[in-house]
Amino acid sequence: MNKIAFIGAGNMARAIIIGLVNSGVAAQNIMVANPSEGKRLQLEQEFGVLQTSDNLKASEFANVIVLCVKPHFIEDVCSQISQAIDITGKLFISVAAGTTVAQIQAALTKESATELAPVVRVMPNTPSQLGLGMSGLYPSKEVTAEQKESADTLMTAVGKVIWLETEAKINDVIAVAGSAPAYYFLFMEAMEKHAITLGFSAEESRMLVQQTAFGSAQMVVQNSDLEISTLRGNVTSKGGTTHAAIEKFKEQGIDEMVKNSMNAAIARAEEMAK
Ligand SMILES: NC(=O)C1=CN([C@@H]2O[C@H](COP(=O)(O)OP(=O)(O)OC[C@H]3O[C@@H](n4cnc5c(N)ncnc54)[C@H](O)[C@@H]3O)[C@@H](O)[C@H]2O)C=CC1
Numbered sequence: 001m002n003k004i005a006f007i008g009a010g011n012m013a014r015a016i017i018i019g020l021v022n023s024g025v026a027a028q029n030i031m032v033a034n035p036s037e038g039k040r041l042q043l044e045q046e047f048g049v050l051q052t053s054d055n056l057k058a059s060e061f062a063n064v065i066v067l068c069v070k071p072h073f074i075e076d077v078c079s080q081i082s083q084a085i086d087i088t089g090k091l092f093i094s095v096a097a098g099t100t101v102a103q104i105q106a107a108l109t110k111e112s113a114t115e116l117a118p119v120v121r122v123m124p125n126t127p128s129q130l131g132l133g134m135s136g137l138y139p140s141k142e143v144t145a146e147q148k149e150s151a152d153t154l155m156t157a158v159g160k161v162i163w164l165e166t167e168a169k170i171n172d173v174i175a176v177a178g179s180a181p182a183y184y185f186l187f188m189e190a191m192e193k194h195a196i197t198l199g200f201s202a203e204e205s206r207m208l209v210q211q212t213a214f215g216s217a218q219m220v221v222q223n224s225d226l227e228i229s230t231l232r233g234n235v236t237s238k239g240g241t242t243h244a245a246i247e248k249f250k251e252q253g254i255d256e257m258v259k260n261s262m263n264a265a266i267a268r269a270e271e272m273a274k
């Protein structure tokens with residue numbers, strides 16, 4: 001049975017922890033470390049996970065250490081852990097955008113050490129908290145088959161996973177899945193705002209938008225044999241209202257806008273890794 005430490009108790013750690021506990025992982029096998037107490041105490045109260053302010057205590061407790069701090073803290077956190085405790089046999093999983101395996105391994109390597117630590121980079125997304133996450137995983141070559149299985153089991157508990165052939169694909173997963181919940185939220189926010197200006201109450205606007213988004217996503221999921229464009233076509237009567245709206249989206253360059261925005265996420269991830 002793996003013991004899992006989360007270093008950092010923010011949005012992404014919370015999403016994965018909720019998904020894990022709901023999937024049946026024993027809360028006593030999870031310890032979360034965060035310097036300030038608010039978020040970790042909340043996780044303890046809600047889910048019974050162990051918590052500490054001490055990254056080293058959590059790292060000693062676990063054989064799988066999930067790094068869930070902001071990218072600019074990853075290297076400091078890794079050095080702190082590797083300088084203070086014996087990390088032999090421990091698997092490191094990093095969810096950080098724009099922080100490479102090489103950077104993480106360098107920070108995990110003591111001057112005297114010759115071996116590199118096993119690291120799996122994971123790019124998850126926040127729907128993990130509902131068990132509906134989508135993650136891309138990339139293992140360093142030091143990761144054993146058993147550790148790969150552990151990482152797969154961990155992320156499968158909170159959603160679907162794909163394993164990536166190259167580390168560069170992690171940045172593509174950021175654009176398509178990691179950052180993408182925010183794109184859908186942005187679109188829903190825009191629709192909700194306009195529904196309100198059309199005279200619906202805030203509650204009605206929210207319900208109209210969320211139920212339509214939910215139903216549409218379910219239609220995509222439950223009709224995997226159909227192209228998404230076919231589902232769109234089924235709504236779009238020739239010369240009708242949907243056609244008018246879709247033509248307006250196209251006229252304003254929706255494909256270009258989506259492509260450029262996704263590429264901006266990739267470019268930012270590449271820039272962060274420098
Ligand atoms: N939020 C998202 O949708 C996604 C985030 N990520 C990655 O997850 C990582 C965390 O992002 P969020 O959870 O959104 O950030 P966040 O700011 O919500 O959480 C980070 C947590 O780390 C804690 N922290 C700061 N310094 C620390 C230290 N030295 N030791 C232990 N804990 C420390 C903070 O107090 C905070 O609670 C980032 O690297 C990000 O790239 C990846 C995929 C999706």
Ligand SMILES: O=C(O)[C@@H]1CCC=N1
Nearest residue numbers: 096097174178179180
């Ligand atoms: O915005 C970010 O940098 C992180 C990575 C993917 C989602 N959130």
